[in-house]
Amino acid sequence: MQTVIVKTYRGSQSVATAEFQKDAVVMARMGYFPTTQNYAQGSYGCGAFLLALLLCFVIVGVLIFIYMLIVKPDGTLSVTFELKSATQEQKNTVSPPEKQCPKCAEMVKQEAKICRFCGHSFEQIDD
Numbered sequence: 001m002q003t004v005i006v007k008t009y010r011g012s013q014s015v016a017t018a019e020f021q022k023d024a025v026v027m028a029r030m031g032y033f034p035t036t037q038n039y040a041q042g043s044y045g046c047g048a049f050l051l052a053l054l055l056c057f058v059i060v061g062v063l064i065f066i067y068m069l070i071v072k073p074d075g076t077l078s079v080t081f082e083l084k085s086a087t088q089e090q091k092n093t094v095s096p097p098e099k100q101c102p103k104c105a106e107m108v109k110q111e112a113k114i115c116r117f118c119g120h121s122f123e124q125i126d127d
């Protein structure tokens, strides 16, 4: 009869431990009690590991690509300012109302009493 039996339980640490605990009950009935236990983390093959690593990069790349498609980068708004003198601005915005002179057909200011081109008096017509 063997005095020492080494048993191995495969699986993740929790699964292996559960398997061991089930087996320990059976072993105890036969008079065997656990003395030492050691869990060695299993390792994947080099190829599988590299493949997973590569897929990792691919997935990250895809995620970055999707992010780039969805989220637009900050844009730049270019505004050109031009220095304009106050008098020039006044000319552009405030144009005084004008009337046409009935005699010379030139445009004169609405408030004008006498045409500045031909000297026609507007007041004479009004009266």
Ligand SMILES: [Zn+2]
Binding pocket: 101, 102, 103, 104, 105, 106, 115, 116, 117, 118, 119, 120
């Ligand atoms: Zn006139």
